[in-house]
Amino acid sequence: MTIQRTDKVLQVSKLNPNVVNVEYAVRGELAIRAEQLKEQLASTPGSLPFKTITNCNIGNPQQLEQKPITFFRQVASLVDYPDLLKPENAQITSQLFKPDAVDRARTLLAAMGGSSGAYSHSKGIPLIRKHVADFIEERDGYPANPEHIFLTAGASPGVQLVLQTLIQNSNVGIMIPIPQYPLYTASIALFNGKAVPYYLDESAETFGLDIVELKRSIQEARNSGVDVRALCVINPGNPTGQVLTEESMKDIIRFCHEEKLVLLADEVYQTNIYLSTLPFHSFKKVLKSLGPAYEGLELISFNSVSKGMVGECGRRGGYFECTGVSDDIIDMFYKVASVSLCPPVQGQVMVDLTVRPPKKGDPSYPEYRAEIDAIYESLKRRATKLAAAFNSLEGVICPPAQGAMYLFPRIVLPQGAIDAAQKAGKQPDALYCMEMLNATGVCMVPGSGFCQREGTWHFRSTFLPPENQLDSFIDSVAHFHNSFVKKYSN
Incomplete structure (x- = not known):
C-alpha cells in the first residue's frame, strides 16, 4: 500500500509558477487522450469504433509512414557503427552502402574525433x-x-x-x-x-x-x-x-x-x-x-x-x-x-x-532525387485534396496550404455545441476535436490552442496521413462532422 505524504517538497503549489502556467497544445489534452486510446486498442482490439489512431496534431512525418531518405540513413548507420568501415568488412559494406555514403561517413567521423558517442563543440561540430x-x-x-x-x-x-x-x-x-x-x-x-x-x-x-x-x-x-x-x-x-x-x-x-x-x-x-x-x-x-x-x-x-x-x-x-x-x-x-x-x-x-545532400554525378543522387521528389509531390497532392475536402464540409472555410504541412480551417459551430462546451468548461473547438478523436481516432488540435481572433473557431490538421489512406481518412472526418453538426443543431 502506498502512503501519500502531505509534506512533500514537490507540490504544484510550491513549483516555479512559470512552469505551472506553461501550455503546449500540440502535446496537450488531446494528445494525452490519443495515447490512452492507442493503449486501449492495443490491449482490447475491437473495443473502439476505429482501428488506429491518426496523429494529425503535430508535424511528425515519419510517424505517419513517410520513409526516411536512404542516403541519410546509410551515412547515419555507418557513423554509428564504424566497424563497417574497417578493411575486413569492405565486401559486405560495398554491397549495402553506396560509395559516397561511405566517404561521407568517414569525413564526419574524422570531424567528430572518431565516435558519435563523444561530446562535440558546444556550438556544434x-x-x-x-x-x-x-x-x-x-x-x-x-x-x-x-x-x-x-x-x-x-x-x-x-x-x-x-x-x-x-x-x-x-x-x-x-x-x-x-x-x-x-x-x-x-x-x-x-x-x-x-x-x-x-x-x-x-x-x-x-x-x-x-x-x-x-x-x-x-x-x-x-x-x-x-x-x-x-x-x-x-x-x-x-x-x-x-x-x-x-x-x-x-x-x-x-x-x-x-x-x-x-x-x-x-x-x-x-x-x-x-x-x-x-x-x-x-x-x-x-x-x-x-x-x-x-x-x-x-x-x-x-x-x-x-x-x-x-x-x-x-x-x-x-x-x-x-x-x-x-x-x-x-x-x-x-x-x-x-x-x-x-x-x-x-x-x-x-x-x-x-x-549537403548528394549532387548530380554522385552515386546516391538518382535515388536521393527520386525519393525527395516523390515525397514533395505527394505532400502537394495531399494538401490540395484535404483542403478541398474540408471546404466541402458544412460551415468550414479552409485556405489552401501555400507552404508548411498544415491546414487551419475556420469552422462555424452550432450554438448547441458552444453551449455544451461552456457547460463542460471547454473551448467549443476543443470540444469538437475531442469528440472527433473519440469517434474516429483522428487527433487534431483546436484553434484555441494556437490563439485566434475572439469569436472564431478553427482546428489545425497536418496533411501527413499516407496518401493511400487519405480517402478513408476524409470519409471518416466528414462522417463525424456531419453527425456533430446534426447532434448540436437540434
Whole structure:
C-alpha cells in the first residue's frame, strides 16, 4: 500500500509558477487522450469504433509512414557503427552502402574525433557549421560565418536559447503572430516575458501579414509600458500555411529597423513550398538585398531537419544563424549553449546531410532525387485534396496550404455545441476535436490552442496521413462532422 505524504517538497503549489502556467497544445489534452486510446486498442482490439489512431496534431512525418531518405540513413548507420568501415568488412559494406555514403561517413567521423558517442563543440561540430554556412551562401548569394552559426537539438531549443537570453525581466515583450505556434507562448511564459500578439489577416485564401497591424500591436504594448524587443515571424506559417511575399518581408525588415527590434525568423518549412508564384526567400537574403542602410538590423534565423522532405523529427537536429548580432551577444549564446554541453551528435549529422545532400554525378543522387521528389509531390497532392475536402464540409472555410504541412480551417459551430462546451468548461473547438478523436481516432488540435481572433473557431490538421489512406481518412472526418453538426443543431 502506498502512503501519500502531505509534506512533500514537490507540490504544484510550491513549483516555479512559470512552469505551472506553461501550455503546449500540440502535446496537450488531446494528445494525452490519443495515447490512452492507442493503449486501449492495443490491449482490447475491437473495443473502439476505429482501428488506429491518426496523429494529425503535430508535424511528425515519419510517424505517419513517410520513409526516411536512404542516403541519410546509410551515412547515419555507418557513423554509428564504424566497424563497417574497417578493411575486413569492405565486401559486405560495398554491397549495402553506396560509395559516397561511405566517404561521407568517414569525413564526419574524422570531424567528430572518431565516435558519435563523444561530446562535440558546444556550438556544434566545426566542419558541419562550415557546411551550413556554405549552404546558406549558396541559397542566398551572401556569405555566412560558421562562428555565427549554432547547431541545436532541433529549432525549438534554439528559439528557447535566444528567448531565454533576450528576456531580461518580466516586462520584456516579444511580438508573435496570432494564430501562433505554441512554442512561442510557452517559452515566453517559461522565461517570464510578455507575449505581444499581432493578428494575421484571415481570408478564404490566406493569412496575410499587415504592417498596420504590426504598428497597432507594438504601439498598444508600448503605451502600456511593455519593453518590446523582438518580432517573431514564422515563414512559411505554422499553423496557417501561408508564404510571405518578398515585398511583405521588406516591409517587416523596415518595421524592425524603425522600431529597433530583433527579428526572429522561424524558417523551418523553407522547402515546404507548394505554389511556384510564391517561392521561399530567406529573411537574410531579403535583408542583404536592401543594402547597407539595414546592416545594423539584428536577425536570428532558425532551421530544422524535422520538416521539409527530411522529416527526421526524432534525430533532434537544427541550427540558427546570427546576422548583425554583436560578438559579445554571440558569446552569451555560447555560454548558455555550453550549459547543455552540446547538441545531439546524430542530430548534427542529419543537419550536415540536409544541407549537403548528394549532387548530380554522385552515386546516391538518382535515388536521393527520386525519393525527395516523390515525397514533395505527394505532400502537394495531399494538401490540395484535404483542403478541398474540408471546404466541402458544412460551415468550414479552409485556405489552401501555400507552404508548411498544415491546414487551419475556420469552422462555424452550432450554438448547441458552444453551449455544451461552456457547460463542460471547454473551448467549443476543443470540444469538437475531442469528440472527433473519440469517434474516429483522428487527433487534431483546436484553434484555441494556437490563439485566434475572439469569436472564431478553427482546428489545425497536418496533411501527413499516407496518401493511400487519405480517402478513408476524409470519409471518416466528414462522417463525424456531419453527425456533430446534426447532434448540436437540434
